[in-house]
Amino acid sequence: MSAKKRIAVIAGDGIGKEVIPQAVRVMEAAAAAVELTAFDWGADRYLVDKTTVPPEGFATLARDFDAILVGAFGDPRVPSNIHAREILLGMRCKMDLYANVRPVRLMDASFCPLKGIERKDLDFVVIRENTEGVYGDLGGVFKQGTADEVAIQEDINTRKGVERIIRYAFEFCATNQKIDGSPRRRVLMCDKSNAMTHAGGLWQRVFKEIAAEYSHIETQHMYVDALCMQMVRDPRGLDVIVTNNMFGDIITDLAAGLQGGLGMAASGNLRPGHTSMFEPVHGSAPPIAGKNIANPFGAILTAAMMLAHLGMTGEAQRIEAAVLEAVQQKKTTADIGGTLGTREAGGWVAERVSRR
Numbered sequence: 001m002s003a004k005k006r007i008a009v010i011a012g013d014g015i016g017k018e019v020i021p022q023a024v025r026v027m028e029a030a031a032a033a034v035e036l037t038a039f040d041w042g043a044d045r046y047l048v049d050k051t052t053v054p055p056e057g058f059a060t061l062a063r064d065f066d067a068i069l070v071g072a073f074g075d076p077r078v079p080s081n082i083h084a085r086e087i088l089l090g091m092r093c094k095m096d097l098y099a100n101v102r103p104v105r106l107m108d109a110s111f112c113p114l115k116g117i118e119r120k121d122l123d124f125v126v127i128r129e130n131t132e133g134v135y136g137d138l139g140g141v142f143k144q145g146t147a148d149e150v151a152i153q154e155d156i157n158t159r160k161g162v163e164r165i166i167r168y169a170f171e172f173c174a175t176n177q178k179i180d181g182s183p184r185r186r187v188l189m190c191d192k193s194n195a196m197t198h199a200g201g202l203w204q205r206v207f208k209e210i211a212a213e214y215s216h217i218e219t220q221h222m223y224v225d226a227l228c229m230q231m232v233r234d235p236r237g238l239d240v241i242v243t244n245n246m247f248g249d250i251i252t253d254l255a256a257g258l259q260g261g262l263g264m265a266a267s268g269n270l271r272p273g274h275t276s277m278f279e280p281v282h283g284s285a286p287p288i289a290g291k292n293i294a295n296p297f298g299a300i301l302t303a304a305m306m307l308a309h310l311g312m313t314g315e316a317q318r319i320e321a322a323v324l325e326a327v328q329q330k331k332t333t334a335d336i337g338g339t340l341g342t343r344e345a346g347g348w349v350a351e352r353v354s355r356r
């Protein structure tokens with residue numbers, strides 16, 4: 001009987017097709033007990049037969065795989081981006097991957113555009129609600145094309161959805177440590193309840209309710225605009241942040257900027273007890289695709305996050321340590337100061353991992 005974890009690999013479009021092979025190579029170098037199956041979902045397939053997600057696609061992923069490793073979607077040949085929406089947002093929503101976990105850490109002080117921020121100063125996690133909010137794309141247009149046109153974009157917040165993501169954040173805080181080994185202590189809830197009172201009110205009430213169950217965890221609340229300023233002015237006190245889908249999207253790009261750009265940021269789209277999906281935070285980056293210049297570390301760190309989630313913590317730690325070593329020795333792509341190509345940076349990390 002094989003104890004190997006079954007991983008569906010969907011590289012997707014653009015630089016996804018370059019960085020995911022590097023992540024795969026590094027997992028193999030770590031001798032991780034995984035069995036990989038590649039899926040061709042993405043723009044190329046869509047342009048051939050108009051398939052975004054094949055029939056039973058999500059059901060197959062949920063039934064036959066332990067996790068999914070995704071690259072990126074988006075291709076100028078598909079201006080509507082319908083395939084990206086149906087595959088990526090479809091997976092998050094239809095597979096109910098409700099917790100988007102995006103760790104923010106600094107591998108080298110020089111990557112952070114802020115003055116005086118050291119490695120130890122940046123170690124927080126954004127827990128982004130991943131199935132509701134404005135991403136449901138509910139709404140419509142009325143009198144389109146006239147001077148009286150009305151566009152309505154609904155923001156969905158369910159009691160169940162809000163409660164489970166806030167609970168996830170508290171549970172995450174209670175059971176995860178910072179990189180230096182100290183416990184996580186605080187959950188900050190970010191909303192815009194001063195302007196969006198209906199949704200904000202629900203988030204506020206649920207946050208207070210769940211917080212009462214975790215009396216040892218500190219709580220804090222910030223409006224999203226104020227949090228953006230705080231993240232740029234002094235991100236040192238940030239620990240666990242929980243927020244809705246849209247604010248989570250925006251603040252995690254800001255956070256990626258703090259840690260060295262989108263090329264370094266990893267994420268997991270989780271549904272506890274079910275098949276979860278892991279993807280680098282960056283997109284398909286069409287302008288730099290196919291040139292062997294994309295940073296593969298976000299994808300490699302994402303693979304490490306996936307292995308840790310599947311219980312392979314030793315392999316995950318070896319991979320993270322090798323990426324850190326690559327950063328310290330400037331064996332990186334140009335976006336973070338090195339001179340290597342995508343394949344060469346991936347190869348360097350793979351080689352280090354195999355020696356550890």
Ligand code: IPM
Pocket residue numbers: 089249281283
């Ligand atoms: C992300 C991306 C996606 C999002 C896009 C590609 C739809 O920006 O994963 O953060 O908005 O969630």
Ligand code: MG
Pocket residue numbers: 249250253
């Ligand atoms: Mg985003």
